[in-house]
Amino acid sequence: KQEVTQIPAALSVPEGENLVLNCSFTDSAIYNLQWFRQDPGKGLTSLLLIQSSQREQTSGRLNASLDKSSGRSTLYIAASQPGDSATYLCAVNNAGNMLTFGGGTRLMVKP
Amino acid sequence: NAGVMQNPRHLVRRRGQEARLRCSPMKGHSHVYWYRQLPEEGLKFMVYLQKENIIDESGMPKERFSAEFPKEGPSILRIQQVVRGDSAAYFCASSVNSGENTEAFFGQGTRLTVV
Numbered sequence: 001k002q003e004v005t006q007i008p009a010a011l012s013v014p015e016g017e018n019l020v021l022n023c024s025f026t027d028s029a030i031y032n033l034q035w036f037r038q039d040p041g042k043g044l045t046s047l048l049l050i051q052s053s054q055r056e057q058t059s060g061r062l063n064a065s066l067d068k069s070s071g072r073s074t075l076y077i078a079a080s081q082p083g084d085s086a087t088y089l090c091a092v093n094n095a096g097n098m099l100t101f102g103g104g105t106r107l108m109v110k111p
Numbered sequence: 112n113a114g115v116m117q118n119p120r121h122l123v124r125r126r127g128q129e130a131r132l133r134c135s136p137m138k139g140h141s142h143v144y145w146y147r148q149l150p151e152e153g154l155k156f157m158v159y160l161q162k163e164n165i166i167d168e169s170g171m172p173k174e175r176f177s178a179e180f181p182k183e184g185p186s187i188l189r190i191q192q193v194v195r196g197d198s199a200a201y202f203c204a205s206s207v208n209s210g211e212n213t214e215a216f217f218g219q220g221t222r223l224t225v226v
Contacts, residue, residue, distance in 0.1 A: 031211040043202065043219035044154075051212060089154070096209035097144060098167060101154040 002027045002094050006102035013080055014110050021075040021105045023090030028068050034099070035064050035075050036089040044089065048075070080109045113138070115205050115218035116185075123224045124193050132188040132221045136205030143186040144215060145178060148200040160186060193225045 003026045013019055023033070032051045036044040048057045048064040050073070056065040063076040077084060087106050091099040116135040124130050136143050145157040147170075159167040160180035171178070175193075180186040190197055200222050204215040 032214075034214070036217075041222070044217040046214070046216070049214055091154075093215075096159060096167070097142065097204070097206045097213065097215040098156050098159050099144075099146075099154075099204075099215065100156070101146075103153045 002092055002100040004090060004092050004100050004102035006088075006090055006105050008105060009103065010106040010108075012108040012110065015080060015082060017080050017109075018076070018078050019080055019107075021077070021088050021090075021107070023073040023075070023102055025071045025073075025092045025100075027092075027094060028071050029094060030068065031093040031095065031097075033064075033066055033073050034091045034093070035062075035073075036091060038087045038089055038104070040087075047088075077107075080107075082109050082111045085109050115140075115203055115216050117201075117203050117218035117221050119221060120219060121222050121224070123226060125226055126194060127192050130190040130193050130197070130223055130225075132190075132201050132203075132223070133185040134188070134203030134205075134218060135185040136203075137216055140205035140207050140216075142206045142209055142215075143180050144204045144206075145186075145188050146202045146204065148202065148220075150199065154202065157188075190223075193223075195225050198223055198225045 007022045034049045035047045050066040061078040087104045089104045090102040146154045148154045157170040158178045175191045200220045202220045204217045206215040
């Protein structure tokens with residue numbers, strides 16, 4: 001059974017810092033891994049999707065890497081801004097788009 | 112192409128009533144997934160449906176919960192005789208198929224409050 005863990009659970013940084021969010025998973029036989037953003041009381045916004053054959057994906061200030069063999073992914077956020085404050089969720093797709101989610105990292109970027 | 116549409120966005124039910132949550136997938140998508148997010152917890156998979164078929168319901172509570180995706184119309188998640196512990200955000204996602212290179216797209220969720 002797939003288990004997904006995100007560390008840290010919460011993170012508070014000053015504006016402008018580069019930061020790394022971590023995600024680990026126990027079953028490396030994955031189709032893909034996806035990073036989402038969730039604002040309080042809102043839905044999920046897909047940030048990046050990495051296929052199992054890929055090592056990383058980039059979108060603007062975001063870069064996500066995937067190391068399938070070690071069961072790890074990282075989300076790198078460059079030059080953080082207060083608007084980046086949200087909960088970031090990592091989700092693993094083992095089959096059929098039935099995703100297993102981590103518990104999330106609550107990020108606060110202070111101006 | 113509208114995204115995944117869920118309604119209502121907010122639903123309040125008294126204990127013992129029934130809750131019906133609707134999900135219209137993106138145009139061209141025939142695969143629907145329901146997830147539940149309990150307060151202060153992560154999202155958990157509940158059920159995976161295709162048109163007129165339940166493919167995987169391993170995450171559904173055994174009692175009071177049911178889901179359908181009819182040939183015509185939205186997918187429905189039905190909760191009978193709701194209890195306070197059913198209060199949660201329920202998210203629906205859809206995809207064009209379940210292949211390795213496809214992506215599921217999420218709706219904005221329905222927030223159920225049981226009073």
